[in-house]
Amino acid sequence: MKKTDALIIGAGPTGLFTAHQLKLIGLDCEIVDNLDKVGGQCAELYPDKPIYDIPAVPECTGGELTNNLLNQIKPFNIKFHLNERVDEVKKDGHNWVVKTNNGTTFTTPNVIIAGGVGSFEPRKFPVKDCEKFENQSVFYSIKDKKIFESKTVSIFGGGDSALDWAVELSKNSKVNLVHRRDDFRGAQATVDKVRQLAKEGKINLFTKSQMTAIKGEKKLESIDITGDDKEVKTLKTDYALGFFGLIMQLGPIANWGLNIDKKTVEVDTEKFETNQKGIYAVGDICNYPGKLKLILSGFHEGALAARACFKLARPNEKYRFEFTTSSKTIKDRLGVKSD
Amino acid sequence: MAKITYITHDNQNHTIDVQNGLTVMEGAVQNDIPGIDADCGGGMACATCHVYVNDKWFDKLPAKEDGEEDMLDMAFEPKKNSRLSCQIIVSDELDGLIVNIPSKQG
Numbered sequence: 001m002k003k004t005d006a007l008i009i010g011a012g013p014t015g016l017f018t019a020h021q022l023k024l025i026g027l028d029c030e031i032v033d034n035l036d037k038v039g040g041q042c043a044e045l046y047p048d049k050p051i052y053d054i055p056a057v058p059e060c061t062g063g064e065l066t067n068n069l070l071n072q073i074k075p076f077n078i079k080f081h082l083n084e085r086v087d088e089v090k091k092d093g094h095n096w097v098v099k100t101n102n103g104t105t106f107t108t109p110n111v112i113i114a115g116g117v118g119s120f121e122p123r124k125f126p127v128k129d130c131e132k133f134e135n136q137s138v139f140y141s142i143k144d145k146k147i148f149e150s151k152t153v154s155i156f157g158g159g160d161s162a163l164d165w166a167v168e169l170s171k172n173s174k175v176n177l178v179h180r181r182d183d184f185r186g187a188q189a190t191v192d193k194v195r196q197l198a199k200e201g202k203i204n205l206f207t208k209s210q211m212t213a214i215k216g217e218k219k220l221e222s223i224d225i226t227g228d229d230k231e232v233k234t235l236k237t238d239y240a241l242g243f244f245g246l247i248m249q250l251g252p253i254a255n256w257g258l259n260i261d262k263k264t265v266e267v268d269t270e271k272f273e274t275n276q277k278g279i280y281a282v283g284d285i286c287n288y289p290g291k292l293k294l295i296l297s298g299f300h301e302g303a304l305a306a307r308a309c310f311k312l313a314r315p316n317e318k319y320r321f322e323f324t325t326s327s328k329t330i331k332d333r334l335g336v337k338s339d
Numbered sequence: 340m341a342k343i344t345y346i347t348h349d350n351q352n353h354t355i356d357v358q359n360g361l362t363v364m365e366g367a368v369q370n371d372i373p374g375i376d377a378d379c380g381g382g383m384a385c386a387t388c389h390v391y392v393n394d395k396w397f398d399k400l401p402a403k404e405d406g407e408e409d410m411l412d413m414a415f416e417p418k419k420n421s422r423l424s425c426q427i428i429v430s431d432e433l434d435g436l437i438v439n440i441p442s443k444q445g
Contacts (some may be wrong), residue, residue, distance in 0.1 A: 045384040117378045123445050126416040158412045180417055185409040210417075228419065245413040247387065247445035248378045263376075284380075293380050 004030050005313035006110035006306070007098055009086050012040020013295050014283030015114035016069040018302030023076040024330055025306060027313050029112075031078060032100055034085040034119035039066035041116055041284075042295075044246060055296055065295070075335045085119050089256045089279070094312070096278060109312040112305055113274075113281040114298070117263060119251045123244035125156070129214045130240070137220035138240045147239075148173045154223055154235055156211060157243035160186040163194050165241065170202045176235055178206045178225050206233070214240065253285075261287060271308035272301045278312055280305040341434040345372045345390075348442040357429045363438060364388040364424035374440035381425040383407060387444040388424040389414040393437035400427055415445050 006022050008015045011033035022029045037043050042051075042062030050059050060068070084100040089111055091097075098106040122140035124130065130138050148169050154176040155166050163186040166177045177194065184191045198205040206225055212232065213224035222236045250263050259266040259275045264287035267273060272280045282305050283298035291297070310319040324330050331338045344354045345367055357366035367375040367388075379385035383406055392400060397420045407426050411417045424438065 041379065041384070045379060046382065049382075049384070123413055123415070159409075180412060181408070183408065185412060245386075247385070247413075249445075 001097075001105045001107050002030065004028055004106060004108045006112055006309045007032065007096075007106050007108045008112045008114055009033075010040060010114035010116060010283070010285075011035070011038040011080060011082070012114060012116050012283065012298075013042055013065055013069055014116075014298030014302050015040070015112075016066070016073060017299045018112055018114055018282055018306055019076070019078050020069075020073045021303045021306035022309060023073070023078065024324070024333060025310055025319065026329070026333065027306070027309055029078065030081065030106065032081040032084050032086050032098075032104075034083070034121075036083050038070065038080065038082070039063070041248075042066050044120055051295070053294065053296065075333070085251065087252045091276075094278075109278050110309040111279045112302070112309070113253065113265060113279065113285055114283045114302065115253060115281075115285045117248035117250070117284060118253065119249060120246040121249045121251070123242070123247045125211055125214075125240070125242050127211050127214050130211075130242075133214065133216065133220045133240070137216075137238060138214070138242070140242050140244075142241070145169065151238040152176070152236060153239045153241060154178060154237040155241045155243070158184040158186065159243060159245065160190065161243035162186070162241075163190040165243070166203055167193050167197065170197055174204075175202070176204045176206060176237065178209050178211065180208065180210050182207045206235075209233070211240070264291075267301075270304070272305040273308060280308065341429050341431060341436060343429070343433065344435075344437045345375075346437065346439045347372070347374050348440060359430050361429050362425050363390070363427040363429060363433075363436070366429060367424065367440075372440070374442075374444070375424060376444045377425060383410055383423060383426060386410045386414040386423060389417070389444060390422055390424045390438040390440055391418055392420050392422050392427075393439070394420060396433075396436050396438075397422075399432070415441055415443055 005027035006029040008031045011031050019029050043066050047063035048061050084102045087101050088099040095107045095109050096111050149172045152174040153169050155162050156178045158179040166175050169175050197203040208228040209225040212226040215222050222234050224232050224234050226232050265281035267281050267286045269288050272282050282301035284293050328338045340356055343357050353372050355370050364377050376387035378387045411421050
């Protein structure tokens with residue numbers, strides 16, 4: 001079991017800056033995130049879109065903001081647990097015991113939820129029966145492409161993931177590519193490649209079509225796709241792959257005994273503490289009168305929550321407010337020279 | 340100001356006066372109409388404010404901007420009359436607009 005002064009759930013901008021604030025005041029922390037990368041929505045939803053309302057940064061993209069925050073916490077060597085979702089938070093005396101879906105366990109007096117709108121999960125097919133085949137013949141990501149060799153694979157979607165896999169799997173499998181419209185949003189070079197392979201008969205392209213039924217007893221046998229013209233085609237297939245991006249789900253946070261309203265967690269505005277002592281919520285996921293869902297608000301909330309953590313992590317010490325410009329202790333923590 | 344009718348998937352009609360300048364998404368969220376999640380807060384980055392626009396109205400709306408159609412690829416059960424409600428800005432011309440909210444957003 002890992003011991004830490006504070007565990008941060010979520011590696012988006014708010015989580016990253018909260019880690020900075022914790023380390024600055026001398027607490028250690030670790031960060032868990034369900035995505036395979038840091039940055040949260042900034043990295044997943046808008047890495048290339050410019051942001052104009054970060055104080056003192058006239059313009060930067062979601063990706064740049066993430067990199068700058070990572071640079072800012074570099075001196076601290078913070079431990080990240082990516083690709084892990086926190087499933088369980090349970091009280092144990094003065095501490096919280098936190099378990100992830102990978103089996104990592106933490107014990108900590110402070111849990112800071114910086115979870116945005118929840119964890120990113122793949123969007124699934126709207127056809128209900130797809131659940132029956134999920135992880136056997138219906139997939140939303142690919143771990144081992146060998147299972148598709150010499151099989152028929154029906155790929156759905158119009159972005160880079162769908163197109164890249166259509167091109168890749170067409171080498172050794174029979175590929176159907178199904179998309180709801182004629183235009184693709186993937187990289188132009190890949191779109192051209194897909195159209196070329198379609199011309200050569202190596203990819204069966206079905207545009208203006210969507211899945212309307214999935215059939216099979218134990219094993220997936222076929223799918224129905226329906227075109228904009230209402231014509232139904234039945235495609236024999238061994239696998240169906242859906243690439244519709246990710247959606248945020250509140251997920252297990254709903255089960256931790258917190259006051260939740262419209263997918264957000266109620267907090268006070270002194271410590272950003274929830275109704276559970278030692279559990280805080282900061283950034284988009286917290287809610288209080290006047291809450292603004294801005295990155296800059298998350299920074300403020302994280303700074304205050306970090307100070308609140310000090311009391312529970314160091315019950316016998318007194319927190320002393322210091323400025324980074326003048327504190328030798330802080331400069332030592334940052335590894336910079338004092339004047 | 341425009342009267343906008345949101346029809347939820349259980350066929351409940353919610354007719355609301357929405358101020359000019361707000362989006363159809365904001366009109367729903369501010370009035371607690373269920374079924375529009377708007378996870379990204381109106382940034383055209385998540386496709387969870389997806390609605391079906393009544394056929395009589397679809398062509399009267401300002402055209403989609405670049406990127407909306409791309410996001411609709413990811414919406415739950417998109418149809419020909421799908422729009423992202425965060426991209427429809429309310430004006431007097433939209434008085435009477437009817438949108439259907441899908442059974443879920445993802």
